[in-house]
Amino acid sequence: xxxxxxxxxxxxxxxxxxxxxxxxxxxxxxxxxxxxxxxxxxxxxxxxxxxxxxxxxxxxxxxxxxxxxxxxxxxxxxxxxxxxxxxxxxxxxxxxxxxxxxxxxxxxxxxxxxxxxxxxxxxxxxxxxxxxxxxxxxxxxxxxxxxxxxxxxxxxxxxxxxxxxxxxxxxxxxxxxxxxxxxxxxxxxxxxxxxxxxxxxxxxxxxxxxxxxxxxxxxxxxxxxxxxxxxxxxxxxxxxxxxxxxxxxxxxxxxxxxxxxxxxxxxxxxxxxxxxxxxxxxxxxxxxxxxxxxxxxxxxxxxxxxxxxxxxxxxxxxxxxxxxxxxxxxxxxxxxxxxxxxxxxxxxxxxxxxxxxxxxxxxxxxxxxxxxxxxxxxxxxxxxxxxxxxxxxxxxxxxxxxxxxxxxxxxxxxxxxxxxxxxxxxxxxxxxxxxxxxxxxxxxxxxxxxxxxxxxxxxxxxxxxxxxxxxxxxxxxxxxxxxxxxxxxxxxxxxxxxxxxxxxx
Numbered sequence: 001x002x003x004x005x006x007x008x009x010x011x012x013x014x015x016x017x018x019x020x021x022x023x024x025x026x027x028x029x030x031x032x033x034x035x036x037x038x039x040x041x042x043x044x045x046x047x048x049x050x051x052x053x054x055x056x057x058x059x060x061x062x063x064x065x066x067x068x069x070x071x072x073x074x075x076x077x078x079x080x081x082x083x084x085x086x087x088x089x090x091x092x093x094x095x096x097x098x099x100x101x102x103x104x105x106x107x108x109x110x111x112x113x114x115x116x117x118x119x120x121x122x123x124x125x126x127x128x129x130x131x132x133x134x135x136x137x138x139x140x141x142x143x144x145x146x147x148x149x150x151x152x153x154x155x156x157x158x159x160x161x162x163x164x165x166x167x168x169x170x171x172x173x174x175x176x177x178x179x180x181x182x183x184x185x186x187x188x189x190x191x192x193x194x195x196x197x198x199x200x201x202x203x204x205x206x207x208x209x210x211x212x213x214x215x216x217x218x219x220x221x222x223x224x225x226x227x228x229x230x231x232x233x234x235x236x237x238x239x240x241x242x243x244x245x246x247x248x249x250x251x252x253x254x255x256x257x258x259x260x261x262x263x264x265x266x267x268x269x270x271x272x273x274x275x276x277x278x279x280x281x282x283x284x285x286x287x288x289x290x291x292x293x294x295x296x297x298x299x300x301x302x303x304x305x306x307x308x309x310x311x312x313x314x315x316x317x318x319x320x321x322x323x324x325x326x327x328x329x330x331x332x333x334x335x336x337x338x339x340x341x342x343x344x345x346x347x348x349x350x351x352x353x354x355x356x357x358x359x360x361x362x363x364x365x366x367x368x369x370x371x372x373x374x375x376x377x378x379x380x381x382x383x384x385x386x387x388x389x390x391x392x393x394x395x396x397x398x399x400x401x402x403x404x405x406x407x408x409x410x411x412x413x414x415x416x417x418x419x420x421x422x423x424x425x426x427x428x429x430x431x432x433x434x435x436x437x438x439x440x441x442x443x444x445x446x447x448x449x450x451x452x453x454x455x456x457x458x459x460x461x462x463x464x465x466x467x468x469x470x471x472x473x474x475x476x477x478x479x480x481x482x483x484x485x486x487x488x489x490x491x492x493x494x495x496x497x498x499x500x501x502x503x504x505x
Contacts, residue, residue: 005292005505018486047074048075062199113126147264163215165208220462284338287301333346334414344407367440
């Protein structure tokens with residue numbers, strides 16, 4: 001298969017003429033590209049901005065320290081608002097469900113877009129869809145994500161337990177790449193500060209969050225895929241998620257959540273959480289992209305490729321780092337594609353050809369809302385997958401034999417839940433099916449907490465709750481596909497992951 005070299009500017013300009021036309025304005029929020037090293041163009045039908053990125057040495061982790069600046073603005077000042085607190089709270093979000101480009105906020109947009117283009121497999125153009133765009137006519141959902149707009153980028157962030165400052169609900173936020181520093185400061189900050197354990201990380205430790213460095217002997221992290229932060233916090237406040245509410249009451253919750261790296265989709269941000277690096281720096285660029293050296297399509301986010309997704313990983317995960325910081329420790333990864341380095345992972349069992357447990361059918365499945373688990377295929381599949389996550393955790397934490405051995409209590413446990421993503425896609429973030437998925441997931445979290453308590457180490461354990469991105473209600477009247485317009489104009493393009501555009505020479 002031939003290589004795919006970056007396209008010349010004339011090819012980019014041909015595509016931009018189509019993408020920035022007023023006819024695509026309802027679905028194309030903006031388009032970004034790299035003009036030269038550390039120089040980026042960002043454009044929409046209403047204006048254009050040139051952004052430069054300045055290298056300011058290195059951070060304590062050894063990562064490059066960057067400062068981005070808009071140096072030339074024509075027309076509308078794109079991405080002028082990058083406030084993570086915008087649309088904080090469910091009432092504010094529901095009052096503006098589909099903010100326009102002029103209204104929306106794009107937290108950390110310059111940093112996150114620039115990081116995409118740091119990778120040699122980066123596309124020629126990045127197309128970001130609007131907050132209202134509905135992919136339903138191309139197999140999409142009423143609940144959507146993928147944009148850098150605040151509602152689609154904002155994931156929840158809750159930390160509680162050993163070593164965590166009990167600040168309650170605070171009016172600030174962080175980024176998903178900051179989660180790895182939190183974990184390492186909690187587990188090993190008394191030995192070395194977090195940044196010594198995570199060389200090259202893009203993340204940082206949120207101020208005041210960790211009260212006692214090294215104060216946790218165990219960290220249990222939950223990822224609730226696709227959970228809208230405002231919706232999740234409101235559900236806990238309404239009594240729909242009592243176990244999450246308990247973690248929030250005893251710890252710290254960021255009202256502004258944790259902002260996902262771009263693109264705000266599954267595998268890039270699962271990996272961002274578990275490495276502390278942006279997608280352009282950890283190697284999992286998107287759910288699909290092009291490997292330029294061969295011209296081959298890379299797909300990581302599908303049932304057939306999850307098991308080998310970490311083939312493309314280019315750095316350590318928290319599993320590697322925790323075991324290096326705490327020699328002899330055990331880490332586990334429950335139903336997580338980004339499982340590299342984990343002592344136990346069900347995907348590693350599959351790669352080795354070992355048998356795995358099968359979840360019970362819908363009639364025998366605990367913690368599953370029967371109203372949805374039988375008729376809705378994705379709800380049923382995700383419920384069964386999440387049940388196996390809990391069973392893996394409980395088996396390993398039980399103190400008895402599981403998967404052929406007796407396990408010590410893990411230092412780091414990662415539990416991935418898929419149900420919230422399935423339900424929020426199906427009905428949108430404000431739906432009854434979304435509420436049901438939160439209640440079911442909270443019940444499963446309760447089973448995990450019971451297992452920790454049964455081992456007598458609750459006071460030695462810290463808990464972290466995040467998602468990989470937010471979720472936004474799409475407008476079913478706003479449909480369309482820029483690929484159709486490009487094809488109609490005779491512009492050849494490969495569009496991977498809905499927005500990574502690779503152009504021919």
